[in-house]
Amino acid sequence: MKDDERWTIRRAFRLPSSRERMRAEVDEELEFHIRGRMEELMSQGVARDDADREARRRFGDFGRIEHEVEQYTRKAERRRTVRDRLDAFVRDVRYAGRSLLRQPVFSLVVIVTLTLGIGATAAIFHAIDRVVLRPLPYPDAERIVYLGTRWDKTTPIGALPAGRFQFWHDNSRVFDGLATYRWFEARVGENDDAKPIEGIRVTPSYLDIVGARPIVGRGFGARDYAPEASPVAILGHSLWMSGFGGDPRVLDRTIRLDGNVYSVVGVLPASFEIAELTTSPSVVLPLVLSPSQLADGGANYTTIGRLRSGMGEAQISRDMATVFERFRRAFPEHVEKDDLGVAVMKYTQIFGSELATQLWISLGATLFVFLLACANVSNIVFARALTRQREFAVRAALGAGRWRIVRQVVIEMMWLGIISAALATAASFLTVRGLVALAHAALLHESQLHLDGRVVVLTTLVALAASLVIGLVVATAATGADFTRRLAGSTRTTGFGGSTSHGATRSVLVGFQSAIAMALLAGAGLLISSFLHVLRVDGGFRRAGIYTATIAHPPRDYTTAQAVHRFEQHVLDELRATPGIIDAAATATLPLRRGWNLPTTVEGRSDLTEGATEWRAVSPFYFRTMDISLVAGRDISPSDIGTSTPIVLVSQAYAKRFFGNENPIGKRILVGCYKGCPGKQQVTSNEIVGVVADIRDQSLEQKAPRGTIWLPRNQLSGDLLSLPAFVVRANDPAIAATALRRAIAAADPRLATPDVAAMNDIVSASMSWRRFSTVLLLSFATLALVLTCVGIYGVASYSVSQRVREIGLRMALGAVPRSVVALVVRQVVTPAVCGLVVGLAGALWLSRVLTNQLFGVSPHDPISLGAVAAVLMVVAIVASYVPARRAARVDPATALQSE
Amino acid sequence: MVPPSSTSTAESGLGLLPGTLDLFILKTLSWGPMHGLAVLQWIERTTKQSLQIEEGALYPALHRMEEKGWLEAEWGHTDSGRRAKFYRVTAAGRRQLAAELARWNRYAKAATLILNAKGATP
Known part of the structure; x- marks a missing residue:
């Protein structure tokens, strides 16, 4: 045993041997042998010279x-050096682990703090990586552009009317290809098992523009667009798999859509997707624009183009202007006064830009949270390092240098960092799930959000880098400057000014944290305020007690107006006869869902015209059911049918825009007509019989309601007519839902079960985007607040524990507890207030990025900012008050005796 | 396992079979720490000088075994007060000794059986 110890100590103190020393040792060992032999021989009577010769001979x-x-010695030495270093490292790591386990609270606090900071950052980076940094699904995506009409300088671009698409297609010179598509729904298969699918109809070259090459068969060629072409279809990968079992001989087969048979000519790869759509189309059909579609002014055609390579901004806008000029001369009736022609925007600019902005803002916020977390951890680690001076002193006395102690602290930090990284990775995964739930499927594909290696690596690197920096900075600071002095003397500082550098560091930390928390809270405060404003918006229609039913994928036979009207009347009669249903009506569009627009012109006044007027088509009693007030004239009556005079009701905004102070009732408007509209067939002249209050039915956040016309459904026919949505008013949601389902099933049992929703839920869903951004920023702000609270508490507690003696002294000299509390609180709150002011200034500057997301509040809203500042102040005071109270309870006698 | 240049044929007496030097050293040192010369003297005494070993060959073997971790070495003093390098067997060395002994015994037994055989049966 004793032997073992001696060996270990020898090993522990082994100094690296130089080459000479090694050689000398070997020589000494060998010479010892020869000399021993020689002496042995001499003792047997051999002469000295002979003995020496004999010993050397025997030795070899x-x-x-x-x-x-x-050679062996050198090899052993090398190995020993490596092993010793490794041993030392393993020992350090073990020692660090044990020392962390001895302080579980400290370790836990650091781990939780780091995990929160890193986890939030990882989650947001994750989302950004998927949504923003992810390339568009198109090859050479830089050249893909979106074309839309500009009605005026402020309106964002929409889609194009078919006529414009065709004209630009034929005349523009900057594109390799220009195509448009329309979305459609259809039922695939025979009648009984027909299931609804979604597909697109595309003009020639669409698939080339988006770079989609069929994996089986071919794309569309000119013959598929010829007048007498047989109907053909290209399958999406999912439909090929589910409907055809991935049959490679699918080209011999046909597909039945809404009863029409199409020959399958190709299958698209699984990777095919359309950037602006959340699901890939199941089937692609050729789109041939009919003369009536080309004449229609409605901007309903999503148009995309592939630019010729090397086309600059200037060339594009020059080309757009030239073609527009030509278009103006060719079709003057299709150009409005404020018409700015066709605008081009690159996909890379528009795609996901709203979400991207949101995510970049969030990333900024998480970086703040991350910095806060790091500041807190530094603070805690620093405090702990100071309380460990005795331990450091002992180790220093045993020969450990400053570097050795710094290394120890860094290794401890790395331990905590690695654990936090693991937890943060798990946390980011869960957070991303939450993000998806919050953002709704429309904003993010869930498939885009699974854990991948890049995020794990990034999280780990960030955690390790943060740990390394914190460990180095803190350990260097804690062991620096007066390290040796402190080792020699007391470990407690006494005066208030004493150890000023540490005090200042802490004040700066507190200030820094408050500033960051203030900036984040200000942002969150403004968004919450906006959210409350939106909640208070009265859309002008009733929400409580309104239940709606929409019918998806109606069968094809509802093509005639009679069929639709008969069905609609049947359902309404059924509903009105149901006990518990107060009112029932039908509408083409539900509020806050989708709207439609049409051109309108005041009859006889081609200057009073609009290319896109919002139109709604409703049954009698819709206004009564929805509590939309009639301002003048009469409501739609059951006697307004196809054979009677066409009527229309207009909204106040519409009346004001086109009739000013004149009474619009009795005037006529041309619906479907823009300006002179020569030779248009679908135009009707409708007499205005009433004026309806403005409602916000496109978005509650609409700045001003747009002018809207209301048409009686019973007078509609043709393209404008489709199966309606039904609304009922009832006190009992269950009764309403049952009644809606039963009435629709009774009118047509073939229909799929309708989608029933309460108006309140529709309103709530319409705010999901705002809720998403608010909740996101609020969570970061809350996190920041908690971290700041913990940080301030930590600084205050530490400062109290370091100054027990001084506080005792003050109290012995007559200070009352209250003044002690004030002393401690002031010391912490002062830097917090400074930070708050800096944070407020930063918030005023930063809130510009939020301007687009604010509603009803200015970015400098004093109430929101003031409330936030107050919350932060209260938190700072409470966080420092608790340790201050503890200080005030110090017993002077004990305090002075301590140490 | 065959240590380089650890054997030599002497003019008289038995030469060393390959691989046996390590075994002898381990066995000798298993009695307690010794310096190189003592190891050699112990082997001579025990074999009554019937084995001839090139004495110098002992030292590469000792150092090789030290490097392998079977032996540990330290400088100490002999009874006569002279500085010498002492070797002792480590735990790994003891395991090695046990393994080598078992192997040697099996080999010796097999060799004896063959060499003592009374003639082959057809």
Whole structure:
């Protein structure tokens, strides 16, 4: 045992041997042998010279043996050095682990703090990586552009009317290809098992523009667009798999859509997707624009183009202007006064830009949170390092240098960092799930959000880098400057000014944290305020007690107006006869869902015209059911049918825009007509019989309601007519839902179960985007607040524990507890207030990025900012008050005796 | 396992079979720490000088075994007060000794059986 110890100590103090020393040792060992032998021989009576010769002879070739031995010695030495270093490292790591386990609270606080900071950052980076940094699904995506009409300088671009698409297609010179598509729904298969699918109809070259190459068969060619072409279809990958079992001979087969048979000519790859759509189309059909579609002014055609390579902004806008000029001359009736022609925007600019902005803002916020977390951890680690001076002193006395102690602290930090990284990765995964739930499927594909290696690596690197920096900075600071002085003397500082550098560091930390928390809270405060404003918006229609039913995928036979009207009347009669249903009506569009627009012109006044007027078509009693007030004239009556005079009701905004202070009732408007509209067939002249209050039915956040016309459903026919949505008013949601389902099933049992929703839920869903951004920023702000609270508490507690003696002294000299509390609180709150002011200034500057997301509040809203500042102040005071109270309870006698 | 140049044929007496030097050293040192010369003297005494070993060859073997971790070495003093390097067997060395002994015994037994056989049966 004793032997073992001696060996270990020898090993522990082994100094690296130089080459000479090694050689000398070997020589000494070998010479010892020869000399021993020689003496042995001499003791047997051999003469000294002979003994020496004999001993050397028996020993063998000295030089060779020495050389061999040395090789082993050197090898052993090398190995020993490596092993010793490794041993030392493993020992340090173990020691650090044990020392962390001895302080579980400290370790836990650091881990939780780091995990929160890193986890939030990882989650947002994750989302950004998927949504923003992810390339568009198109090859050479830089060249893909979106074309839309600009009605005026402020309106964002929409889609194009078919006529414009065709004209630009034929005349523009900057594109390799220009195409448009329309979305459609259809039922695939025979009648009984027909299931609804969604597909697109595309003009020639669409698939080339988006770079989609069929994996089986071919794309569309000119013959598929010829007048007498047989109907053909290209399958999406999912439909090929589900409907055809991935049959490679699918080209011999056909597909039945809404009863029409199409020959399958190709299958698209699984990777095919359309950037602006959340689901990939199941089937692609050729789109041939009919003369009536080309004449229609409605901007309903999503148009995309592939620019010729090397086309600059200037060339594009020059080309757009030229073609527009030509278009103006060719079709003057299709150009409005404020018409700015066709605008081009790159996909890379528009795609996901709203979400991207949101995510970049969030990333900024998480970086703040991350910095806060790091500041807190530094603070805690620093405090702990100071309380460990005795331990450091002992180790220093045993020969550990400053570097050794710094290394120890860094290794402890790395331990905590690695654990936090693991937890943060898990947390980011869960957070991303939450993000998806919050953002709704429309904003993010869930498939885009699974854990991948890049995020794990990034999280780990960030955690390790943060740990390394914190460990180095803190350990260097804690062991620096007066390290030796402190080792020599007391470990407690006494005066208030004492150890000023540490005090200042802490004040700066507190200030820094408050500033960051203030900036984040200000942002969150403004968004919450906006959210409350939106909640208070009265859309002008009733929400409580309104239940709606929409019918998806109606069968094809509802093509005639009679069929639709008969069905609609049947359902309404059924509903009105149901006990518990107060009112029932039908509408083409539900509020806050989708709207439609049409051109309108005041009859006889081609200057009073609009290219896109919002139109709604409703049954009688819709206004009564929805509590939309009639301002003047009469409501739609059951006697307004196809054979009677066409009527229309207009909204106040519409009346004001086109009739000013004149009474619009009795005037006529041309619906479907823009300006002179020569030779248009679908135009009707409708008499205005009433004026309806403005409602916000596109978005509650609409700045001003747009002018809207209301048409009686019973007078609609043709393209404008489709199966309606039904609304009922009832006190009991269950009764309403049952009644809606039963009435629709009774009118047509073939229909799929309708989608029933309460108006309140529709309103709530319409705010999901705002809720998403608010909740996101609010969570970061809350996190920041908690971290700041913990940080301030930590600083205050530490400062109290370091100054027990001084506080005792003050109290012995007559200070009352209240003044002690004030002293401690002031010391912490002062830097917090400074930070708050800096944070407020930063918030005023930063809130510009939020301007687009604010509603009803200015970015400098004093109430929101003031409330936030107040919350932060209260938190700072409470967080420092608790340790201050503890200080005030110090017993002077004990305090002075301590140490 | 065959240590380089650890054997030599002497003019008289038995030469060393390959691989046996390590075994002898381990066995000798298993009695307690010794310096190189003492190891050699112990082997001579025990074999009554019937084995001839090139004495120098002992040292590469000792150092090789030290490097392998079977032996540990330290400088100490002999009874006569002279500085010498002492070797002792480590735990790994003891395991090695046990393994080598078992192997040697099996080999010796097999060799004896063959060499003592009374003639082959057809």
